[in-house]
Amino acid sequence: MYKKMSELGIAIIGCGRVGRMRGKIASEFPGISWIGLCDSNEDIGKQLQQDINADYFTTDYAELIQRNEVDAVIVATSTWSHFEPALLTIENKKKLFIEKPLTLDATQSKFLISKIDQYDSDVCVGYTQRFRRKFISVKEKIQNFQIGDLSCAVTRTFMNKMGPMNELRLTQDRRFLTPMVISGTHSLDMSLWLINDTPKSVYAKSSDKILGELGTKDATFGIFTFDDKIWSMNISWALPKKWPGASYGLQMGFVGTKGVIDIEDTHRDIIIVSDYDQGKIYRPKGREVEDERFVDFLTSYPPGDIYANDLWGPMKDETFSWFQRICMGINTPHTNAHEAHRNLMYTLAMDLSAKLNKEIDLDISEDYIMDRLTLEL
Numbered sequence: 001m002y003k004k005m006s007e008l009g010i011a012i013i014g015c016g017r018v019g020r021m022r023g024k025i026a027s028e029f030p031g032i033s034w035i036g037l038c039d040s041n042e043d044i045g046k047q048l049q050q051d052i053n054a055d056y057f058t059t060d061y062a063e064l065i066q067r068n069e070v071d072a073v074i075v076a077t078s079t080w081s082h083f084e085p086a087l088l089t090i091e092n093k094k095k096l097f098i099e100k101p102l103t104l105d106a107t108q109s110k111f112l113i114s115k116i117d118q119y120d121s122d123v124c125v126g127y128t129q130r131f132r133r134k135f136i137s138v139k140e141k142i143q144n145f146q147i148g149d150l151s152c153a154v155t156r157t158f159m160n161k162m163g164p165m166n167e168l169r170l171t172q173d174r175r176f177l178t179p180m181v182i183s184g185t186h187s188l189d190m191s192l193w194l195i196n197d198t199p200k201s202v203y204a205k206s207s208d209k210i211l212g213e214l215g216t217k218d219a220t221f222g223i224f225t226f227d228d229k230i231w232s233m234n235i236s237w238a239l240p241k242k243w244p245g246a247s248y249g250l251q252m253g254f255v256g257t258k259g260v261i262d263i264e265d266t267h268r269d270i271i272i273v274s275d276y277d278q279g280k281i282y283r284p285k286g287r288e289v290e291d292e293r294f295v296d297f298l299t300s301y302p303p304g305d306i307y308a309n310d311l312w313g314p315m316k317d318e319t320f321s322w323f324q325r326i327c328m329g330i331n332t333p334h335t336n337a338h339e340a341h342r343n344l345m346y347t348l349a350m351d352l353s354a355k356l357n358k359e360i361d362l363d364i365s366e367d368y369i370m371d372r373l374t375l376e377l
């Protein structure tokens with residue numbers, strides 16, 4: 001039996017692309033009675049306040065998190081600035097939803113985990129693709145042994161380079177802005193959610209012919225070894241900007257002792273070709289420089305699709321589910337903080353393996369991996 005819904009006040013820290021989508025969704029959820037916003041960029045934050053009729057805006061996240069009206073916090077700041085607002089939220093015993101990756105530094109992420117355990121906080125992390133119907137149906141089948149014991153798995157991720165180029169242009173510190181840490185983490189999380197086992201080691205290789213001059217890699221391919229199975233985890237995020245997929249195109253395969261599941265998620269089932277530019281949705285204000293796009297794989301934008309100025313799809317389902325979780329205690333398939341920390345460790349381990357050109361034992365410490373990665377840069 002679920003709790004009767006209680007009304008909650010919510011803070012959204014970071015009012016950019018994702019904070020804006022989550023803020024709009026919050027403004028439409030009946031259980032959210034108060035919305036406070038924060039962005040270090042006052043123009044962006046105030047615009048969102050006006051658009052969703054939010055109750056409060058400040059540029060100071062600490063002041064907002066500590067306000068009495070706030071019961072729960074969404075941290076949707078830039079990829080490299082999750083740690084401080086997340087820590088303050090946990091210490092103030094408020095419910096927390098934080099965008100992926102948890103942080104970029106495994107020692108910081110480990111510290112967050114220790115605080116989460118200390119305060120017994122319920123923290124969810126934004127691995128939005130877990131809310132897609134196709135993956136939920138696969139999870140149910142694998143969990144119920146409909147293909148027996150897994151023997152091997154394959155994950156192939158292709159991404160338009162628009163995504164990484166947008167991310168890279170916002171900071172000069174690109175040491176950990178790698179394809180696996182920033183984007184591959186989504187398909188790694190999905191794969192491990194479905195495999196539901198702990199790998200022992202990884203061996204990976206990277207290439208950097210296309211995006212190397214910007215300080216990142218084009219692709220990282222790795223083999224994870226478990227006690228009794230293997231998994232190939234591959235990503236390239238350097239496809240041409242004209243590639244019709246907005247972001248993620250995924251193919252996954254799971255072979256078990258009693259069957260197989262083959263997943264086609266490249267979005268080539270609905271294609272639009274038009275004399276009109278179809279790429280506008282991927283170019284919010286301030287990012288108008290991208291190429292025009294006249295061919296597009298519909299439904300390839302990971303957060304969802306726009307109809308009548310509203311977003312429909314995984315990010316709406318994920319955010320609504322989190323509200324149901326915190327307002328009513330409903331169980332949801334969100335990624336928890338421990339899983340998000342694991343994801344960060346494994347993505348960094350792939351980068352380290354590629355750098356050292358050797359297999360990495362995954363039973364390594366956060367300090368070791370950060371020291372070696374920094375040393376090898």
Ligand SMILES: NC(=O)c1ccc[n+]([C@@H]2O[C@H](COP(=O)([O-])OP(=O)(O)OC[C@H]3O[C@@H](n4cnc5c(N)ncnc54)[C@H](O)[C@@H]3O)[C@@H](O)[C@H]2O)c1
Pocket residue numbers: 013014015016017018019038039040041044059061076077078079080081099100101126127128129170302303
């Ligand atoms: N769940 C998903 O599917 C998904 C998709 C894309 C991005 N993301 C993640 O969401 C986060 C936000 O991405 P985005 O595309 O919205 O970025 P963005 O650059 O559009 O927005 C980030 C906003 O945070 C603000 N900000 C940064 N540091 C701040 C601070 N200390 N205090 C207050 N405001 C601060 C910036 O001014 C900016 O407006 C990133 O971590 C990204 O990796 C998740």
